[in-house]
Amino acid sequence: MGGGIATTLVSASYLLAAALFITGLKRMSSPVTARGGIVWAGVGMVVATVATFFTPDLSNFALIMVAIALGGGVAWITGKRVAMTDMPQMIALYNGMGGGAAAAIAAVELFKGEAHSGVVLALAVLGGLIGAVSFSGSLIAFGKLQDLIKRSFRFRGQNIVNLAVLLASVLVGGSLVFAAMGPAAGVVTLFFGLALVLGVTMTLPIGGADMPVVISLYNALTGLAVAFEGFVLNNAAMIIAGVVVGSAGTLLTQLMARAMNRSLANVLFSGFGETAGPQGEVSGSMKGIDAADVGVMMAFAQKVIIVPGYGMAVAQAQHKVWELAKLLQDRGVTVKFAIHPVAGRMPGHMNVLLAEAGVPYDVIYDESEINAEFDNTDVALIIGANDVVNPAARTDKSSPIYGMPILNADKARNVIVIKRGKGSGFSGIENGLFFLDNTHMLYGDGQAMAAALIQSVKAL
Amino acid sequence: MIDGFIALYIFMLAAFTGYEVIGRVPTILHTPLMSGSNFVHGIVLVGAMVALGRASTTLEMVIGFLGVALGAGNAVGGYVVTERMLEMFRSSKPSGTGQTSGKQH
Numbered sequence: 001m002g003g004g005i006a007t008t009l010v011s012a013s014y015l016l017a018a019a020l021f022i023t024g025l026k027r028m029s030s031p032v033t034a035r036g037g038i039v040w041a042g043v044g045m046v047v048a049t050v051a052t053f054f055t056p057d058l059s060n061f062a063l064i065m066v067a068i069a070l071g072g073g074v075a076w077i078t079g080k081r082v083a084m085t086d087m088p089q090m091i092a093l094y095n096g097m098g099g100g101a102a103a104a105i106a107a108v109e110l111f112k113g114e115a116h117s118g119v120v121l122a123l124a125v126l127g128g129l130i131g132a133v134s135f136s137g138s139l140i141a142f143g144k145l146q147d148l149i150k151r152s153f154r155f156r157g158q159n160i161v162n163l164a165v166l167l168a169s170v171l172v173g174g175s176l177v178f179a180a181m182g183p184a185a186g187v188v189t190l191f192f193g194l195a196l197v198l199g200v201t202m203t204l205p206i207g208g209a210d211m212p213v214v215i216s217l218y219n220a221l222t223g224l225a226v227a228f229e230g231f232v233l234n235n236a237a238m239i240i241a242g243v244v245v246g247s248a249g250t251l252l253t254q255l256m257a258r259a260m261n262r263s264l265a266n267v268l269f270s271g272f273g274e275t276a277g278p279q280g281e282v283s284g285s286m287k288g289i290d291a292a293d294v295g296v297m298m299a300f301a302q303k304v305i306i307v308p309g310y311g312m313a314v315a316q317a318q319h320k321v322w323e324l325a326k327l328l329q330d331r332g333v334t335v336k337f338a339i340h341p342v343a344g345r346m347p348g349h350m351n352v353l354l355a356e357a358g359v360p361y362d363v364i365y366d367e368s369e370i371n372a373e374f375d376n377t378d379v380a381l382i383i384g385a386n387d388v389v390n391p392a393a394r395t396d397k398s399s400p401i402y403g404m405p406i407l408n409a410d411k412a413r414n415v416i417v418i419k420r421g422k423g424s425g426f427s428g429i430e431n432g433l434f435f436l437d438n439t440h441m442l443y444g445d446g447q448a449m450a451a452a453l454i455q456s457v458k459a460l
Numbered sequence: 461m462i463d464g465f466i467a468l469y470i471f472m473l474a475a476f477t478g479y480e481v482i483g484r485v486p487t488i489l490h491t492p493l494m495s496g497s498n499f500v501h502g503i504v505l506v507g508a509m510v511a512l513g514r515a516s517t518t519l520e521m522v523i524g525f526l527g528v529a530l531g532a533g534n535a536v537g538g539y540v541v542t543e544r545m546l547e548m549f550r551s552s553k554p555s556g557t558g559q560t561s562g563k564q565h
Contacts, residue, residue: 014506021500022477028496029485034546038496042539045502049535052506058513063525067512068505071529072536079540090541091495094502098534101504104527108511108520185519219498226504227474231467233507239467240474241503247478248497252490259487341487348490355548362551366487 013051014237020044089145096138102131102225125173127228136199169194212346220249259341261404289440295456301378303334311384315446318357340388380412415439495542502535
């Protein structure tokens, strides 16, 4: 980049944008300042985008503006409309778009075949590879969570096939870097084709339950791809923002994997998500109860802990559940919400869903804060949660979820489980909690049952 | 302009920054934060704008156009969903529901 006032202004704007991104992310890590955080980052994005129009030697302005209006417009509409329950797959989709954009930058640079140094070419190729994998992989993740892809495709030697595709992409990519005549168009096409296939074959075998970890990983990867393309384009804002997201995303991925008691390698290469086979059958029987009895039980309790799961959100019961909680609070009952890190479909997803219903975040506790309290709790109301309250995680070494931190709901004096039917949870594991002496099952739709409980408490 | 060790320094410092910024985030904010960081890498939009702005052949223009559209989708979509999620987080104290669970026993 040469001198010139325009260049200086663009660079200064990028510096400002990078500072705003970092400040924004920092503010987003506390619930008190989080709302402002995204606005700060948003200002940074606008500053950087506007400044880019003043980059010297740019043309095709009309095309640029049409593309921004098109991509931005579609994303605006879908983003405004998506239900909170579907948030994880939407994040995957937008993330995939970012990966695709990074790959597109790499493709343009490689097709141009301008004289770059070997290091720059290598970064362009690497960023293109990661971006393309993140693009196609995120689309598959979206399809799975959106139920467009119903099953996991798995076959013998899958890891070997993936490894072969990876090696082929790296070899073809490497040949692009070392090509004496500059990258040939056919080879560039082959390279991106292989990278896209790799994203698909890597993601298809992974089960729905593990998808959040994968989405988070692709988020980090997209950050890295953006940073690499930033080096190619000499763009400091892309480098800084990309690397910050890359490292923050890696940490976030580890936190999520840990909350699910899985290692990242395990998620990527073993594909447990849906295969949990037959385990030790749980003996005993489930005892039903009706809503009127549960209403009485809760209304005269000292302390009630509500454990919501994704099932509650699917039944759209969160508003009713909060109404019930307020009713109990008015009667002097202490009501707390206990949220497992992986409740919902992604760590923190349940908090979003409760927030949507108007539940203040300071009556919501996570597993480490509240687990000691179940001992002196009169009623634990479990609605739509299953695996995260399965005591097998503490006791049964043969269980696939053994060792996963769980909510000790079984230690409450009474456990009420609102459940649609007798089936097992997302992971397909039988839950011993349902068969305990102090557990009663309230069969029915989450929303209908919550409404019935409200009626019975009101009637007292 | 940015090359060699300078590039590595930027890389290293930004990596530490990302790690530190996220380090102590509570679980309740994991989903919005992932969405927020997803928005931040939407900065790829500016790179795609430069790529399209300098494209000369039809092929380059088509790919560049796709890149800008995708990048804009990443940035705008990421912002909209993050903002929607964070907008909902509120404390019981200022909102005056008056029934924080901690008070009664």
